[in-house]
Amino acid sequence: MVAIRTSVAAHSDAEAKIVTFRIVAVTIAVIACALAISTYPTFGHTWDEPEHIAAGMQLLDRSVYTYDVQHPPLARVAMAVGPYLAGARSYGEPGPSGEQEGRDLLYRTGNYDRLLTLARLGVLPFFVVLMGATWLWARHYFGAAEAALATFFIASTPPLVGHAAVAALDIPGAAFCTLAMYFIVRWMAEPSLKWSVLLGVAAGLAVGTKLSAVPFLIVVAVAWAGLFLLKNGTAVVRERVRAGHLGLRTCLVLVVALATTSACYGVHFERLTDATHRPNEALDYVFPTSGRVHDVVYDVAEHVPFPVGTERLILSVAALQKHNGEGHLSYFMGELRRTGWWDFYIVALALNVPRVVGALSTALGPPL
Numbered sequence: 492m493v494a495i496r497t498s499v500a501a502h503s504d505a506e507a508k509i510v511t512f513r514i515v516a517v518t519i520a521v522i523a524c525a526l527a528i529s530t531y532p533t534f535g536h537t538w539d540e541p542e543h544i545a546a547g548m549q550l551l552d553r554s555v556y557t558y559d560v561q562h563p564p565l566a567r568v569a570m571a572v573g574p575y576l577a578g579a580r581s582y583g584e585p586g587p588s589g590e591q592e593g594r595d596l597l598y599r600t601g602n603y604d605r606l607l608t609l610a611r612l613g614v615l616p617f618f619v620v621l622m623g624a625t626w627l628w629a630r631h632y633f634g635a636a637e638a639a640l641a642t643f644f645i646a647s648t649p650p651l652v653g654h655a656a657v658a659a660l661d662i663p664g665a666a667f668c669t670l671a672m673y674f675i676v677r678w679m680a681e682p683s684l685k686w687s688v689l690l691g692v693a694a695g696l697a698v699g700t701k702l703s704a705v706p707f708l709i710v711v712a713v714a715w716a717g718l719f720l721l722k723n724g725t726a727v728v729r730e731r732v733r734a735g736h737l738g739l740r741t742c743l744v745l746v747v748a749l750a751t752t753s754a755c756y757g758v759h760f761e762r763l764t765d766a767t768h769r770p771n772e773a774l775d776y777v778f779p780t781s782g783r784v785h786d787v788v789y790d791v792a793e794h795v796p797f798p799v800g801t802e803r804l805i806l807s808v809a810a811l812q813k814h815n816g817e818g819h820l821s822y823f824m825g826e827l828r829r830t831g832w833w834d835f836y837i838v839a840l841a842l843n844v845p846r847v848v849g850a851l852s853t854a855l856g857p858p859l
Contacts, residue, residue, distance in 0.1 A: 512635035513626075515643040520622045523646035524615050527656035527753020531608050536593060540658045541593020544610045545581070547571030550590070550597060552581040556756060556803055558589025561810035565699040565755040566617065566663035573609025577602070610658040617700075618655040621666035628673040664701035669703070671697045672711050679719050682740040691744040702811050716793060753800030760796035773805035 544556040547567035552575065557563055579600060584592035597603050600801040622642050630638035645651060673689035697704035764771040774792060778785045818829035824838070 509635045512639040515639045516622070516626050519639070519642050519646045520619055522692070523622070523652055523655070524618060526652055527615065527618065528612075529654075530656045531611060534656075536607055537657050537659065539621070540607070540610065541597060543567045543575065543587035543591040543593070543658055543660065544570050544596055544606075545584075545593035548575060548579065548792040549581050549592070550757070551575050551582070554559060554757065557586035558592065559587065559810075560803070560807050561814050562660060563699045563702060563752065563755055563804070564805055565696060566614070566660050566701075568755075569616065569663070570610045570658040571613070571615040576608045577606065577609055579606055606737065607658070611656060611710055614655055614658055614662055617663040618651075621651070621662060621669055624670040624673050625668065628669075628676075631673075631677070660701050664697065667693060667697035667700050668704050668707055670709055673716060675708070675712055678740075678744070679715060682736055684740070684743075687740040687743045688747055691747025692751050694744070695748040696755070698748065699752040699755030702807060750798075753798045753804060756800030756803040757798075759799055761799050762794070762796055763792035763802050765793050771802070772809070773802040776805055776809045 499530055509850045512708070527800060542559050543562075544567070546556065546560075546562070547564060548571040549555050549558055550564050550568055551571050574596065579596055582592055582595045582599070584595065597606055600606060622645050625641050625645050626638045628638075628751075629641040651662065651665075671690065671693040674693050678686040694704070694708055697708065763774060769789070771789070771792065778788050816829070820827060820829055821831060822834060823832050826832075
């Protein structure tokens with residue numbers, strides 16, 4: 492009887508500690524969001540904020556998506572919701588650039604500060620998702636105290652808080668990629684229906700926010716699959732293949748991810764072409780040559796409605812491929828280029844490591 496009471500008391504203490512550290516993490520998240528909000532009156536819009544707001548507003552107001560289509564619309568719609576509810580509407584400037592449309596939205600209404608603030612507030616939920624995914628990941632593998640510390644690291648990293656304070660795609664992309672990566676490791680340990688659906692949704696939202704999520708998640712999944720094999724051997728994988736779980740659940744993840752990404756562009760259906768609307772840029776991108784297959788695809792697209800996101804996602808991929816091929820002018824360490832630098836992220840991370848180490852030192856007490 493005494494042992495039972497002791498066990499119950501220990502369990503209660505453990506639950507109380509978890510609740511305490513959860514409150515700590517929530518407090519940290521609130522403070523981080525408040526820090527981001529505090530910068531709104533100081534900084535005007537960045538170069539790309541107007542275009543993101545314009546693209547989201549165009550989809551909300553006119554149900555079309557033609558501004559800078561290389562980026563999917565999920566985060567952009569979140570940025571446009573606040574201004575839309577405040578009465579802002581699309582001016583219908585011609586694409587493909589939405590820069591002028593975005594500037595019109597901010598300047599022509601006479602409510603520049605209010606609309607920009609509302610647009611930037613649309614990014615904060617993604618910042619919360621980033622900190623929440625970090626908490627879940629650390630809590631599952633280490634514990635509540637470590638999860639609160641990991642959340643503190645996220646909230647105290649200046650580039651993250653800074654990007655969370657502007658209407659851009661960096662924090663939304665990081666948030667859903669982090670959440671999807673957490674679900675990848677959970678799925679690898681247990682490829683159940685639950686984790687398959689959650690992984691598919693998170694991966695779909697990541698891609699629906701930023702197309703660069705595709706290579707990031709693929710590289711991470713392949714690397715972790717190799718580590719999983721090294722740790723557990725091939726017997727576990729063979730058993731899952733024989734049981735039919737691995738193949739079916741992998742297909743489920745891919746289908747859910749694709750459906751989720753498509754839904755980010757819109758949930759209605761439409762025929763991609765008809766006798767008076769040929770050629771179709773999206774269909775020609777996937778099936779670029781004439782022939783039997785090309786003709787069959789056109790016939791199907793003329794008679795069978797597809798999710799509107801099917802065409803829009805293909806056009807986004809095509810636009811991104813074009814941009815990657817042409818590049819754009821950039822500056823880094825005294826040099827101008829159009830195609831980037833292989834060591835950019837190494838340098839960027841190295842410059843921020845001392846801040847993380849300093850935060851760790853402060854949290855733990857004595858200097859490291």
